[in-house]
Amino acid sequence: MSDVLLKVENLEKSFGDNLVLNRVSLDINKGEVVSIIGASGSGKTTLLRCLNLLEHPNSGSILYHNQNLMDPTIDINKHRMNMGMVFQSFNLFNHLNVIDNLILAPKKLLQKSHEETCKEAIDKLSLVGLEPFAYQSVQTLSGGQKQRVAIARALMMHPDIMLFDEPTSALDPEMVGDVLNVIKDVAKTGMTMVIVTHEMAFAKEISDRVVYMDQGEIIEIQPQDQLFISPKKERTKTFLSRFMNI
């Protein structure tokens, strides 16, 4: 577990005058599940989006496979192929059906054959429990089903890290369980995962370590059993107590 897959150092990001990330440093080890928690506006989503440069940090470094993603000469698209991302609002390709959403990237980017990708897509869909929906329009799916398709789509590229940006925030409560179960199944495969979430119970259950962020800073990083039970920092305690009261 000590192999560092992703090393973030002194990351800074601001939108205009608003400093959203303030010298954030974080290591993600291979096979590790790290959850990022914090109040809205604490910078957790921005941090996640900086990891694959969907947001471009102002300064700092992101070492991935010993290459600094901030280096202008590297091909970021190649690295993104290995970093699966799941968004809060699913972001499925609305003009394609379920299976075409899954096979588009492997076919076009990895030059895999249609037959091979289709076969694999069906496997991935059965993993997320949506095999019967393969040829259905994504627009006819429920929120939970869409999110499971989005997870399957990301897995199709065989990433070595998965980034989840509040994957259940846009879902009706009854849909949340199915999506969380799929994420747990993915975690069991040994996938390295970074999850931004408001689901404290889920974070506690699935994570190896939990990061608490506030006002653009990482306040505390602890193994999950310690952070939730005996947080060291006062700000973490205040946040968690407020959360638990709700």
Added chain:
Amino acid sequence: MILASLPPRDAFFETVWYLITTYQQFFFTGIFYTIMLSVIGTVGGFIIAFFFTIVRTTKIDTLRQSKVSIFFTIVSQKFINIYITIFRGTPMMVQAMIFYYGLSRLQISFWTPLVAGFVVVTLNTTAYITEVLRSGINGVDHGQLEASRSLGFSHGQSMKLIVLPQAIRQSLPAIGNEFIINLKDTSVLSVIGVTELFRATQLATSPNYRTTEGFFIAAILYLSMTLIASLLVNKFEKTSLRKEAMV
């Protein structure tokens, strides 16, 4: 029944029939060129607008792009914006005059009124369809572009594979409308001597001064073309939507 001589002035419908039977070749030629100009202008305009839209929506990455590449992207984007402003802000009739007579000075052998007409309609339509596609792109959820980028697609690939297919589908009614507008607006090319329907009607009525009757026929023909075009556009949209539902 073919009337041998021009009917009296108060015989409106006889005159209409006389003009149709006597000058049918003029009207056929006019219809042919009107349709050709509109079809080629709209298709050509759409193709150029497609590439303009990709360039126009390209985000400049100051970190990864070379200075030369950034320079060309900015210059291209500025050019496209100025192009759209000029072509949407001036009448096609004026554009036709400037292009035809302006380039005639270079004495290029193939630069005929018809060729100039095709070029002007295409360039004019490009400006409008580029704007149509932009609003179509705005209608596609930005998250889809992000998802595509997160999978490893470049901006160009994401536009081509994800955003533009949806933007085009959403823009189909407006693009169809451009075609219908072109059917009517090609009439302004008569100023440079293109024998589309308006000019053909002028030619048919000039020997007999029966302008009203002649342009009554032209109006019916324009109306028929636009109605048929509307029906075809509607049918095309419905087929496209049905295909989408079947996916």
